[in-house]
Amino acid sequence: MIRIENINKSYQKNHVLKDINLSISGPGIVGLLGPNGSGKTTLLKCFLGMVIPDSGDIIFNNSSTLGQFAYRNNVSYLSQIARFPENLTVKELISLMKEIKTGRTREDRFIKMFNLEKELSKKMGSLSGGTRQKVNITLALMHDDPFIILDEPSTGLDPLSLKELKEFIHEERDQGKLIIITTHILSLAEELSEDIVFLLEGEIYFNGSLNELLTEQHQYNLENAIANILKSTKTECHAEDIEI
Numbered sequence: 001m002i003r004i005e006n007i008n009k010s011y012q013k014n015h016v017l018k019d020i021n022l023s024i025s026g027p028g029i030v031g032l033l034g035p036n037g038s039g040k041t042t043l044l045k046c047f048l049g050m051v052i053p054d055s056g057d058i059i060f061n062n063s064s065t066l067g068q069f070a071y072r073n074n075v076s077y078l079s080q081i082a083r084f085p086e087n088l089t090v091k092e093l094i095s096l097m098k099e100i101k102t103g104r105t106r107e108d109r110f111i112k113m114f115n116l117e118k119e120l121s122k123k124m125g126s127l128s129g130g131t132r133q134k135v136n137i138t139l140a141l142m143h144d145d146p147f148i149i150l151d152e153p154s155t156g157l158d159p160l161s162l163k164e165l166k167e168f169i170h171e172e173r174d175q176g177k178l179i180i181i182t183t184h185i186l187s188l189a190e191e192l193s194e195d196i197v198f199l200l201e202g203e204i205y206f207n208g209s210l211n212e213l214l215t216e217q218h219q220y221n222l223e224n225a226i227a228n229i230l231k232s233t234k235t236e237c238h239a240e241d242i243e244i
Contacts, residue, residue, distance in 0.1 A: 001025040002047065002147075002178075007056035009042055016042045017053070018202040024195075026147070026178025029169065031193030031210075033182075033226065038199040040182055041080075044149060048077060060147075073101065078140035080151040080182075086125030090116065090135050093124065097139050110138035113164045130156040137165065148172060148179045154188055166192065190222040198229060205229060 002024045009017040016039045024030055034040050045051040047058055049069060058065045065071055084093055094107050111117060114134035119127065127135065133156040141148065150169075154162050169192060173179060183189055189196075196213050198206040206213055206229065210222065217225040 001059075001061060003059040004043075004047075005057045005059065007043070007046060007053045007058065009039075009046060009051065009053045016202050017046070020056070020202075020204060022197065022204060022207060024178065024180070024197075027173055027176040028194045029173050029179045029181060029192050030195045030197060031181055031183075031189040032197050032199070033189070034199035035230075039202045040199055041151070043199070044151065044180075044182075048072065048075070048149075073103070074145050074147055076141050076143055076145040076148045078137060078148075078150045078153055080155070082136040082140070084124050084136075084139070087123055089121055089123050090127075091120040093135070093139060094120075094142070097142065101143055104144050105142045106144060107138055107142040110134075110142060113168070114138065114161055130158060130161075133157060134161060141168075146177050148177060150179065150181045150183075152183055153181065154183060154185060186221075186223045186226065196222075198226070200229070200233060205233070 002022075004020050004022040007017050007020040008015070020039075020043065032040050032044070042051055046053050047060075047065065049065060049072065052066070060071050061074075063071065088096070098105055098107075111120070114137070116131075116134060116138065119131055119135070124132065124135070137153065140150075153165060157165065166188075169179060169181075181189065181192060190210065193210055195209050196206060197204060198213075206216075208216075213225050214220065214222070217228040219225040219228060
């Protein structure tokens with residue numbers, strides 16, 4: 001369980017997170033929504049200890065995460081922009097990740113899922129964008145952790161690989177895990193997410209189930225519901241700027 005209490009974060013005069021209070025418990029899949037600049041990435045990085053909030057606290061499994069790092073052994077994190085040494089092969093990177101983070105791994109499943117057998121001896125710098133994303137997912141999810149954060153997981157994936165990934169995400173949910181997903185593809189978020197957290201200008205405008213959001217906004221799909229919220233707040237935002 002994650003409990004975020006009165007989190008504030010500013011970058012100079014830009015107040016990015018404004019008294020954020022949020023509780024998320026698993027199992028389940030949560031879509032984190034909001035236009036670019038709404039504070040989603042900052043909020044995730046605060047939880048991961050990559051950004052230190054100006055005030056407030058973040059509780060994970062009844063313990064504060066501030067100044068602590070051991071809790072991250074229970075978290076699998078797929079970054080939107082993952083950077084690994086270009087001169088290392090895929091196999092070397094997998095070995096390196098196993099040394100950095102101990103515990104049971106399941107890289108063989110992803111290697112088979114994404115047909116990476118022929119890519120293992122290749123250096124990261126030589127891979128195509130789609131193959132690089134498959135490797136990123138393998139490195140991020142190869143440890144069997146109870147909490148998963150996926151930032152733009154579908155980027156560069158072909159339809160078959162995306163289908164395999166969605167099936168995997170549902171399996172993880174069914175095993176009792178908590179999964180947070182951000183994606184700019186609203187249809188993907190609607191397909192996967194059971195609960196929605198919508199951030200706008202550093203504040204939470206909605207936190208509840210997908211069905212509650214659709215009912216509240218009197219809409220039949222997520223895209224129209226989000227458009228309604230933006231219209232009601234008179235926020236100018238293009239469709240491509242929306243991320244979940």
